[in-house]
Amino acid sequence: NPAKPLAGKKVLVTAGGTVERIDPVRYITNDSSGKMGYAIAEAAKRMGADVTLVTGNATADLPAGVEVVRVQSTLDMMDAVLARFGETDVVVKAAAVADYRPAQRADQKIKKNDDTMTLELVKNPDILQTLGERKTNQFVVGFAAETNDGERYALDKVKRKKSDLLVLNDVTVPGAGFGTDTNIVRIYDEAGLVEALPQMSKRDVAERLLGLVAERLNASARR
Numbered sequence: 350n351p352a353k354p355l356a357g358k359k360v361l362v363t364a365g366g367t368v369e370r371i372d373p374v375r376y377i378t379n380d381s382s383g384k385m386g387y388a389i390a391e392a393a394k395r396m397g398a399d400v401t402l403v404t405g406n407a408t409a410d411l412p413a414g415v416e417v418v419r420v421q422s423t424l425d426m427m428d429a430v431l432a433r434f435g436e437t438d439v440v441v442k443a444a445a446v447a448d449y450r451p452a453q454r455a456d457q458k459i460k461k462n463d464d465t466m467t468l469e470l471v472k473n474p475d476i477l478q479t480l481g482e483r484k485t486n487q488f489v490v491g492f493a494a495e496t497n498d499g500e501r502y503a504l505d506k507v508k509r510k511k512s513d514l515l516v517l518n519d520v521t522v523p524g525a526g527f528g529t530d531t532n533i534v535r536i537y538d539e540a541g542l543v544e545a546l547p548q549m550s551k552r553d554v555a556e557r558l559l560g561l562v563a564e565r566l567n568a569s570a571r572r
């Protein structure tokens with residue numbers, strides 16, 4: 350069915366920013382609005398997929414007709430994704446995942462005391478890389494938001510994280526990246542640039558990206 354190229358596929362999308370708790374009233378997060386990931390979940394639904402959206406902190410309106418799993422921390426997101434990975438056909442990791450979390454989470458509000466305070470952070474696991482290492486038949490798509498040397502980082506990430514596709518957006522360009530309704534992306538695979546898209550709505554970016562995913566899924570099914 351050409352109108353529903355993802356019919357019968359289970360698509361899992363992560364979106365939003367993760368929230369890393371410092372104490373009961375404080376946390377570390379980032380500027381992710383969730384718009385790109387939510388647009389991907391919506392597009393996957395329109396294209397016939399069975400969609401699960403694992404979402405961190407986001408301001409965008411939740412799409413209808415998809416299963417929504419709310420998470421806070423990177424570790425929670427990792428658990429939610431890994432629990433479903435075995436039965437998933439396509440994973441799109443549009444979430445802005447915190448690279449570090451507080452080493453300790455205080456049970457009580459931290460009191461103001463000395464003139465300086467140090468917050469120790471420890472590295473979070475890389476969810477995308479873990480999926481890349483564990484995948485059997487799943488198609489895995491990563492995102493990268495960069496301010497400089499985007500192409501070099503994108504190519505490095507797609508290989509190191511064993512992703513099937515990697516979507517790069519330059520977050521310094523107006524009309525791209527966090528919070529906007531449009532995006533300007535370049536899509537890579539391990540062989541190099543696949544597509545450079547002009548500025549378009551996140552809805553259109555989502556459709557182009559998933560169109561490419563469907564094409565590649567069908568090509569490998571025919572082989």
Ligand code: C5P
Pocket residue numbers: 423442443444445446447448473474475476477478490491492493494506
């Ligand atoms: O942060 P980075 O640019 O490496 O993110 C690239 C991709 O890796 C994104 O798809 C992001 O969701 C994913 N990622 C992840 N776990 C992390 C860091 C990033 O899954 N700890």
